[in-house]
Amino acid sequence: MAYETLFSPIRIRGLELKNRVVFPAMGTKMGTEDRLVTQQLIDYHVARAEGGCGLNFVEVCSVYGPASPRNFLAISDDRYIPELKRLADAVHAAGGKAGIQLWLGGMAVGSDPDAAMIIPSPVPVKGTDVVLPAATRETLREAAQAFGEAARRAVEAGYDTLEFHAGHNYTPHSFLSPYFNRRTDEYGGSLENRARFLLECIEAIRNNVPEEMPLFMRIDAHDDYLEGGLTIEEVIEFCKMAGTAGVDVLDVSRGNFSSAAIKYEVPPIDLPRGFNVDNAARIRRETGMATVAVGRINAPDQAEEILAADKADLVVMGRAQLADPDFCEKALTGRSHDIVQCVACNQGCYDGFVSAEVPFITCLRNPALGREAEFRLKAAEQPKKVLIAGGGIAGLEAAMVLKRRGHEPIVCEATGSLGGQFALAGEAPRKEEMKAAALSRGEQVIREGVEVRLDTPVTLQLLEELQPDEVISAIGAAPMELRVPGSELSFVTNSHDVLSGRVPVSGRVVIVGGGLVGLEVAEYVHGSASEITVVEMQEKVAKDLGDLRSICVMENLHASGVRILTHTRCLEIQEEGVVLETEGGALTTYPCDAVVIAIGARSRDFSPVRTYCEDHRIPFHVIGDALKARRALNAVSEAHEVARSI
Structure with missing residues (x-):
């Protein structure tokens, strides 16, 4: 397949991109504690630019000094320009184009106790008497000006474009969303008022960049899991305002970190591929603006289909290029069968990012991620x-x-x-x-x-x-075998035999073990089993799942009516059922037709x-x-x- 649309050039103001593939701004933990670019981050971006990506966006860059958390990049002072320039120059030398995502993190900067949280309305801190205060008008004026100053620095550093982050529950999104914004002044209430701070930021950015430089904006298509939050109709109206103010391209995302909707920010394999594309298509159609489709787009034929159907102008292919930095080059040269495809396991890119024990993001499919220079393969001195x-x-x-x-x-x-x-x-x-x-x-x-x-x-x-x-x-x-009386009975089997299809189970099924495999067995037998019960001796199930996969799996189990018993041990298996001991020591016999052991592997x-x-x-x-x-x-x-x- 030629992927003619995917690899066709596109011009936005004075910027011409060689193809429609965007490597998005993603947190890496590759910056310094003092918010500076590292050689590691440069190598990471260069690998994707060398692999043929059309546009690389550098991850969230704090624009406002008081709200700049440690261990995140910043562009809030001139001292950050030289290293940011080194990154842009390296991407250009590799044949790519570079952009920076301008960021004001709101409550997300809470990882650094010294960073100020710029939020629209007071927020009580759960379990304490502390209330986080709403931002004052003076602070908002300073923050909007900071976006403009950050834009000036990005131009000085040689970047080709900028992205204003107005999604994912960060400060701008929090002002736009009626769920978070309860203000009664000129920054709250009507959509026009809630949009005011964002438009002031956009105006400040536009006033500090050349006319020929395009401005992207990342937005949420609508609010998920937030009662009374943003609707897609309100987002469309705001995007029209933003377009008038100087935004050129809408990067249509989804999700927030205040609810289970965080699953949409780094969508795991449980969510359908391209789940957000239709939202981008609608916003594009009703605003008349260029859009970027985002959300589990991980194959060139899928990307080509989206673009050829006129649903978007560009596509974000982020984790696809984490898994294979040569994704674009392979697809362009007819080697798409050699692409190492992202499977949205989230083990390295999200679970690694939120883990204090992991120094930087990794990838199951690509162990060289974050170690591009170190992991360049060297020919064996003596073949073996x-x-x-x-x-x-x-x-x-x-x-x-x-x-x-x-x-x-x-x-x-x-x-x-x-x-x-x-x-x-x-x-x-x-x-x-x-x-x-x-x-x-x-x-x-x-x-x-x-x-x-x-x-x-x-x-x-x-x-x-x-x-x-x-x-x-x-x-x-x-x-592993469950060593209890009755484990040898004919209706007792193990998770591997069930998942492989070697042993079918039906009727009332008890699954002993509430880790990842046990829960997957529960979902697998849904439909053939009339009743499913998961027995777990610890205080909770899904302890070995990452946060976002856990959200999805638990939602599906709940919808399927699976019964989950925690603090419960299987003591014996009898012909009439399993003998269980609850936390208080009470014994009960649970009737069943099949028992599946899923307590781990040795x-x-x-x-x-x-x-x-x-x-x-x-x-x-x-x-x-x-x-x-x-x-x-x-x-x-x-x-x-x-x-x-x-």
Whole structure:
């Protein structure tokens, strides 16, 4: 497919972009504590510009000094110009165009206790007597002026365009939304009044940039989960005002961090691909303004279809380019089958961002994210034959890296197909993309020229035959058994057998284990089961899910009528049902027709092979669930590290 519209140029005022792909402003945690650009951030953007992206937006940049939180970028002082210029220059040298997202974070700056929260109305702090005050008129005048000064600095730093962030519950959105804005002065009440602060910011920006520089604006299509919030009709009317004030392009997003609608900001795999495109199309149609479609657009054919149908003028492809920085180049040159596709797992890009233990964002599909310079592959000094036991997502990653470095990897998979647990996870509802990604990775590895042997467990005889120089064990983990009386009964099975379709279950089903896999089994059997109960011994279920996936999964379980019992242990399984002990020690027998054990997985035993390797002085590596059962993100990262080290 040629993707003629996707890779056609577009001109907005004096800016010409070579294609319609936008790499959006996304939080990375790659700045310094003192809000400065780093070489790491430059390398991150350069990789996407070199990969063919039309326009790179630098993540949220604080415009107002008192409200600039540490560890976020800032453009609130002239001292930030030199490093911001270095980033813009690097993107230009890589063949791209660069923009900055101008940001006033509102309550989102609360991560820094010294940063001022600029909000429209007083907000009580839950569990305290503290009330956060509303911004004064003087503060609003200063903040609007700060947007103008930030725009001037961006021009001095050599940026091609700017984006005014007016969405996601940040200060401008909070003023526009009647849910947050309860003011009775000229900044509250009617839509015209609620729009006043935003229009003052836009005017200040426009007055400080050249006439030929376009201005983007990120907006929410409407408010979700906020009773009495913004409607799309109000957003359309505001966008018309913004267009008159000088905004050229509408970047139509969705979500807020004050409710479950945060799931729309970094939408997980549970949300449909392109879920927000029709909103962008309507806003484009009714305002007559250029728009950017946003929200789970992760494939070139999908992007082409949106643009060719005249639903938008550009498309945001953010996480698609986190997963594969060469996304654009591959699609443009007819190699779309080689794209490493984002599966919206959120493990690295969102869960990593909000975790205090993770230094910067990562990606399950791309371990080099944030380490672009460090992870450039180097040719092996001495090519080796490396036997990889296991054709799951970790084993395939290791094989690909080894092959590209000049080694001779041989993948031996005990079953008849590649993909392992990642492919199995794709059997759960709404996770088809994970299965497709696992199978696609297998095809990519084969196209790369890696030798793959299916239905081939690694035995001592095979080791004698192949005589490998090194061995990697990536054989994964097997479901743990529940050691209680009755666990051997015929109607007791495990999560893997259910998700794979080997063992169908119906009637009244009890699932022992309320982690990710147990909940996915609950969703999987919905429809075939007449009654579903999840039993979890801890205080809550979904503890191993990220925040946004958890929101979606729990909403779906609630809608499906799944019963969840926490602080509850399974003591015994009898013909008539499971014997449960609640937190207070009370016992009850729960009638059921099938029991599914989903209490976790344990690494498979590979000790004979390990011993053989030790005896023959063959370097032996263990990666992924074969080492310890955990997230796929860790398994792929580990595989990459080991393959780089050989």
